Amino acid sequence: MADIKFSAFTAEANPASVDFIVGYAGANNVRISPSDLNSGGVTSVALTMPAAFSVAGSPVTGAGTFAVTGSGAVTDYVDGTGALQVFPTSLITGTVVAGEIPYASGANVLSSSNQLTFTTNTSTSGGPTIGIGLAGVANSKGAIEVDTHIDYSGQPFDYFLYTGAGGPFTNFAGAGTFAISVHTSGRYMGSGIHIYSDERTKKDISVSSSKEDLETLSKIEISNYKYIDEGQGPREHKKVIAQQVMKHYPTAVSINKDVVPCIYKKSTIQDGKINVEIDCCKVGDKVKLIYPDGNKELVEIVESDGKTVKVNSDSSGEVFVYGKEVEDYHSVDYDALAMLNISATQELHKIIKELQIEINKLKQ
Numbered sequence: 001m002a003d004i005k006f007s008a009f010t011a012e013a014n015p016a017s018v019d020f021i022v023g024y025a026g027a028n029n030v031r032i033s034p035s036d037l038n039s040g041g042v043t044s045v046a047l048t049m050p051a052a053f054s055v056a057g058s059p060v061t062g063a064g065t066f067a068v069t070g071s072g073a074v075t076d077y078v079d080g081t082g083a084l085q086v087f088p089t090s091l092i093t094g095t096v097v098a099g100e101i102p103y104a105s106g107a108n109v110l111s112s113s114n115q116l117t118f119t120t121n122t123s124t125s126g127g128p129t130i131g132i133g134l135a136g137v138a139n140s141k142g143a144i145e146v147d148t149h150i151d152y153s154g155q156p157f158d159y160f161l162y163t164g165a166g167g168p169f170t171n172f173a174g175a176g177t178f179a180i181s182v183h184t185s186g187r188y189m190g191s192g193i194h195i196y197s198d199e200r201t202k203k204d205i206s207v208s209s210s211k212e213d214l215e216t217l218s219k220i221e222i223s224n225y226k227y228i229d230e231g232q233g234p235r236e237h238k239k240v241i242a243q244q245v246m247k248h249y250p251t252a253v254s255i256n257k258d259v260v261p262c263i264y265k266k267s268t269i270q271d272g273k274i275n276v277e278i279d280c281c282k283v284g285d286k287v288k289l290i291y292p293d294g295n296k297e298l299v300e301i302v303e304s305d306g307k308t309v310k311v312n313s314d315s316s317g318e319v320f321v322y323g324k325e326v327e328d329y330h331s332v333d334y335d336a337l338a339m340l341n342i343s344a345t346q347e348l349h350k351i352i353k354e355l356q357i358e359i360n361k362l363k364q
């Protein structure tokens with residue numbers, strides 16, 4: 001290569017217009033074609049983006065620029081996967097007051113009321129309180145205080161107890177409706193319960209005959225039994241049987257509508273048909289179905305051949321056939337039995353005192 005200064009060379013920006021590029025390889029003069037400069041190296045660069053974006057100018061094989069733009073509209077947003085999602089068109093509106101429990105008063109409308117209140121640390125123990133129907137007045141009688149009710153109109157009653165197996169409260173002698181503030185599908189557990197019993201709220205008061213009560217108590221049988229419903233636990237119980245109590249102390253027994261576990265079998269349901277043998281039901285009876293997700297149905301039997309029944313249900317899949325609804329579900333008021341026992345014990349005390357007097361006379 002001639003001894004020429006680099007400043008004497010003509011500048012060329014386009015590699016395609018150059019046949020060769022000259023240079024040195026150690027002590028040797030060499031030339032190389034521009035097309036061979038990238039041989040074995042990167043010849044193209046591309047850019048990919050999530051679906052929410054568009055890419056222009058890709059790939060770049062020489063000089064160039066990538067251009068990235070959004071693919072969606074102004075009402076869209078990009079989620080964590082890079083996909084476009086549409087913002088909700090209806091936003092939640094409304095006003096919530098501190099100390100009041102929020103609730104949906106309409107579609108996408110959040111409200112609160114002083115009839116439903118919550119505090120975090122105002123109980124005697126420094127814990128939370130909940131007020132229902134207190135109109136903003138602070139709880140003063142309990143951590144959960146309810147001053148509202150629904151009139152329950154069943155059979156006449158005076159006493160209320162839970163019947164078990166998901167049934168309503170029992171009802172006993174009395175008349176009319178009763179104001180129910182709390183109803184549960186399970187038991188209550190705690191250190192005690194106080195029942196209103198002020199004399200000024202009662203009428204037609206008379207003292208029970210302890211002699212008759214002792215006679216009645218002596219006829220009531222205590223039975224050992226286990227529940228068919230395994231949800232009630234496997235342990236043995238030592239209590240009374242309502243039908244037996246009914247014969248001797250009907251005041252303590254209530255008759256209601258509820259479901260008895262007379263079937264208690266697993267099966268499947270499809271198009272309303274259940275493959276299960278049932279000998280305690282007939283067409284027209286209602287049976288309780290329980291599904292794997294916990295949902296329950298009370299459905300009517302419309303067909304039955306003894307081995308298969310058809311019910312008015314659109315559900316399908318696995319099902320547990322619990323039992324049938326009956327009109328004469330018996331429940332016992334154990335408070336009434338406890339009071340009968342107190343009266344009978346008082347009669348025994350009288351008898352013991354009389355016998356003690358006679359014994360003392362014989363000793364003289």
